[in-house]
Amino acid sequence: MTDWQPLWLSFRLAFITTVLLLVISVPLAYWLAYSRWRGKAVIEALISLPMVLPPTVLGFYLLIALSPSHLVFTFTGLVIASLFYSLPFMVNPLLSGFKSLPPALREASYTLGKSGWTTLIKVLLPNIRPSLLTGIVLSFAHTIGEFGVVLMIGGNIPGQTRVASLAIYDEMQSMNYAAAGRYALVLFALSFSILLTVHLVNHHFSKPDPLS
Amino acid sequence: MSRFLPILCCCLGLTLLSAPPRQNIPATEPPAPGPVPQEVLVAAAADLKFAMDSLVKAFPAGNDISIKLVYGSSGNFYEQISNDAPFDIFFSADLGYPQKLEQQHKTLTPIKPYGTGQLVLWSKKLDPSKERMNTLLLPSVTHIAIANPAHAPYGQRAEESLKHYQLYDKVREKLVMGENISQTAQFASTGAADVGIIALSLALSPQLQKEGKYWLIPPATHQPLRQGFVLLQHAKDNDGAKKFAAFIESARARAILKYFGFGE
Numbered sequence: 001m002t003d004w005q006p007l008w009l010s011f012r013l014a015f016i017t018t019v020l021l022l023v024i025s026v027p028l029a030y031w032l033a034y035s036r037w038r039g040k041a042v043i044e045a046l047i048s049l050p051m052v053l054p055p056t057v058l059g060f061y062l063l064i065a066l067s068p069s070h071l072v073f074t075f076t077g078l079v080i081a082s083l084f085y086s087l088p089f090m091v092n093p094l095l096s097g098f099k100s101l102p103p104a105l106r107e108a109s110y111t112l113g114k115s116g117w118t119t120l121i122k123v124l125l126p127n128i129r130p131s132l133l134t135g136i137v138l139s140f141a142h143t144i145g146e147f148g149v150v151l152m153i154g155g156n157i158p159g160q161t162r163v164a165s166l167a168i169y170d171e172m173q174s175m176n177y178a179a180a181g182r183y184a185l186v187l188f189a190l191s192f193s194i195l196l197t198v199h200l201v202n203h204h205f206s207k208p209d210p211l212s
Numbered sequence: 213m214s215r216f217l218p219i220l221c222c223c224l225g226l227t228l229l230s231a232p233p234r235q236n237i238p239a240t241e242p243p244a245p246g247p248v249p250q251e252v253l254v255a256a257a258a259d260l261k262f263a264m265d266s267l268v269k270a271f272p273a274g275n276d277i278s279i280k281l282v283y284g285s286s287g288n289f290y291e292q293i294s295n296d297a298p299f300d301i302f303f304s305a306d307l308g309y310p311q312k313l314e315q316q317h318k319t320l321t322p323i324k325p326y327g328t329g330q331l332v333l334w335s336k337k338l339d340p341s342k343e344r345m346n347t348l349l350l351p352s353v354t355h356i357a358i359a360n361p362a363h364a365p366y367g368q369r370a371e372e373s374l375k376h377y378q379l380y381d382k383v384r385e386k387l388v389m390g391e392n393i394s395q396t397a398q399f400a401s402t403g404a405a406d407v408g409i410i411a412l413s414l415a416l417s418p419q420l421q422k423e424g425k426y427w428l429i430p431p432a433t434h435q436p437l438r439q440g441f442v443l444l445q446h447a448k449d450n451d452g453a454k455k456f457a458a459f460i461e462s463a464r465a466r467a468i469l470k471y472f473g474f475g476e
Contacts, residue, residue, distance in 0.1 A: 063402060063404055064402065066404075067402055067403050067404040068403075070354060070355075072355075072404045073355050073388045073404065073405070151391060153404075155355070155357070155388025155389055155390075155399065155405075156360060156388070156389040157387065157388055157389070161388075170360070170362050170363075172291070173285075173287050173288050173291055173360075173362060173363040174287070174362040174363055175291065
């Protein structure tokens with residue numbers, strides 16, 4: 001019998017994280033792409049930091065930071081951790097998407113009297129659909145694959161913080177290779193099909209650009 | 213992503229530039245005098261963390277033999293050793309794991325007991341000796357750290373003890389699990405968990421003694437934590453490992469283990 005709870009938990013975590021990241025990252029990437037502020041390099045570096053830092057560094061700081069608020073060892077705590085952990089995977093694709101758009105697009109929209117908000121929603125975002133999709137999928141997949149941080153601040157509570165990657169590890173250590181294999185297979189198949197879909201869809205999107 | 217490429221190239225370049233001279237040094241310099249110290253790789257149950265450091269310091273042949281320590285949960289080590297991890301000696305918090313290794317012919321010598329582990333209730337904020345086991349039921353206690361019962365003997369015994377006091381079902385929702393007993397202690401010592409069920413040997417360490425209070429959980433409430441060590445096949449030609457194993461059985465080593473709370 002496979003316990004589906006860890007898989008379900010992983011998906012719930014990844015889903016919530018991705019939605020929140022989308023809300024945070026669109027304005028953030030927009031600002032980073034068009035702001036002329038010199039200090040924005042610092043912000044960009046900070047956002048990319050979780051990609052190169054060992055998860056243990058993140059885990060250490062989060063454990064210290066979350067301890068007083070009793071958020072450590074909770075699902076909410078994991079969501080907060082995942083937001084930091086997967087932020088670059090959402091912001092960076094969006095940022096390069098915005099940057100690759102010809103300035104004429106935005107200027108034309110402004111000339112026609114559209115507000116910044118309308119321009120973003122109706123002109124810019126539809127034109128960076130492949131970047132949006134990449135960002136969404138990468139953050140989702142990256143959150144599913146989270147292990148080190150969860151091990152450090154999760155506490156391995158069934159139904160709360162025992163996500164699929166931890167469940168595999170636990171089954172391994174308890175020598176239940178069959179159960180570990182089942183989880184691993186589900187994750188493997190799922191990650192592969194997600195990535196395959198993205199590549200197929202992005203091929204479809206990348207038609208010749210009418211503006212160039 | 214393309215912005216990262218130059219940075220990556222720089223890092224790679226630096227690594228490549230800095231590596232070769234190091235490799236060239238042995239060729240130009242005369243070899244160091246005297247024999248190279250022998251290396252012994254020890255897999256030790258995490259409850260030995262502080263005791264083992266003292267044991268290694270007290271080891272008389274310490275100058276010629278370098279003892280490399282790896283701490284973890286006994287179940288994890290069992291798993292690694294049965295997959296031929298290159299450990300020379302295995303200190304297990306439970307006799308069951310080395311016994312299984314013996315059946316798999318991974319061991320070199322009979323299993324020798326080195327002590328009995330002891331569970332304590334440890335807290336940074338509360339004094340567990342007041343309410344004893346009922347500390348766990350206090351409303352201010354929202355998280356209780358135990359070692360993962362799936363592969364850490366201290367976790368299995370903690371669970372037995374909770375069941376003995378008929379507390380298990382009442383506190384089940386509060387339990388958080390550490391990878392091994394030392395991560396469990398870390399959860400408690402950072403205050404992330406309000407109470408931890410940890411090893412006495414860790415509670416007696418200078419760090420934890422300063423930071424919190426503990427109460428001994430009566431050993432009669434759970435199966436004994438009889439611990440043992442064994443030389444592994446990998447140590448076949450390693451005299452250093454054999455010397456270290458002999459030292460563990462000496463009176464000096466026994467005294468150190470006793471000091472850190474390991475019973476006979």
